[in-house]
Amino acid sequence: MRLFIKRFCLFTFPLILVLVFFEIFLRKMDTSYTIKEEQIVSNGKNVELLILGNSHAARLDPRKFSLNAFNLAQVNQSLYFDKRITLKYIDRLKELKYVLISVDFHSLYFSDQGTRNVWAFYGYGINYKNSVPFPEQISYLAGYKTKYLLEFMKRSLSGKYNVIRGLEVEKEADFSQPIVKGFVPYTNSFDTSGKYILERAAFFNNIVRVSDEHKEIIADLEDFIIKLKARNIVPVLITMPCYAPFRELLDQKVQKQNRMDIQALSKKYKIPYLDYFTMPLSPDCYLNCDHVNGKGGVIISDSLNKDLGKLGKNGLLDEEGLAG
DSSP: OHHHHHHHHHHHHHHHHHHHHHHHHHHHOOOHHHHHHHHHHHHGGGOSEEEEOSTTGGGOOGGGOSSOEEEOOOTTOOHHHHHHHHHHHGGGOTTOOEEEEEOOTTGGGOOOOTTHHHHHHHHHOOOGGGOSOHHHHHOHHHHHHHHHHHHHHHHHHHSSOSSOOSSSSOTTBOTTSOOBTTBOOBOOOOOOOHHHHHHHHHHHHHHHHHOOOHHHHHHHHHHHHHHHHHTTOEEEEEEOOOOHHHHTTSOHHHHHHHHHHHHHHHHHHTOOEEEOTTOOOOGGGEEETTEEOHHHHHHHHHHHHHHHHTOOGGGOBOTTSSBO
16 A cells, blocks of 8 residues: 555646646746736826727737827637726825726627637736635646746747746737737738638627626626716727728627617717727728737727817817817
8 A cells, every 4th residue: 555655646746746836937927917916006096098898909008199098809709807997096096087988899798708808807806706716726737727828938938928928918019029018019911801701790799689787787887987086087988990891791780789789888978989880991901800919009099189189178078079
């Protein structure tokens, strides 16, 4: 029996060491989530404009704004997380004047981020509807799983990914540049090929058509707006631009409903709505059919900065919905 125990220990000990090594590696690995969290904690006291949203809003460069801006947008980030991440850190944001809330074609129809629910938990400690399994809460190795662990290891050894080793950003991100004010720089590459447009439109149409969260998400967004206004912080709703041929493939009824929903919130709470959805941009400003690239991001950031400067006193709207 003793011999068996001894052999068992000799066999399992190296395995345990390997598992511990991987766990430590994952916990110490810098990702876009951990970097954004570290930066908002250390520099949040001076932030005047907070940018929220999914990968569309992640293209907005905070360095292009007159106000001291910070970008907390993230790939596939839902309004559910926008709200809870902001409220977690809001007491640190002593100078916060505006919160930019990106509301895109599918934003009012989804809250679950899939795999990224766990990544957001590791980055911000936000547990999506208390659904993160206990093993994944206590073990990064359980949360990232072998598939992502191997990819992270590969990136660490490649030398290409000097800043971010995680999969939280897209491959078109400029990995040679550091994240500044929460902003992940992107390259100027572009691809608006037809096949991808059809696939992407079908993907988004499926999300909105099968969703049963619409009313719940709007109610949650309203509560977020109320909480911000109670602190004298102005919520600013924005819809980011999409490539024209792609827009035409998106469900027209949903597009109409989105406009009605967002405009209703804008009028009810007298907050700005900046609709850039149909903003004319040349094809080389798009990374793909629904994301601008680095060049497009600069154009949108500059336009948004100007529009924010045109807002009336305290950023409020008059009864006609115009800046007054």
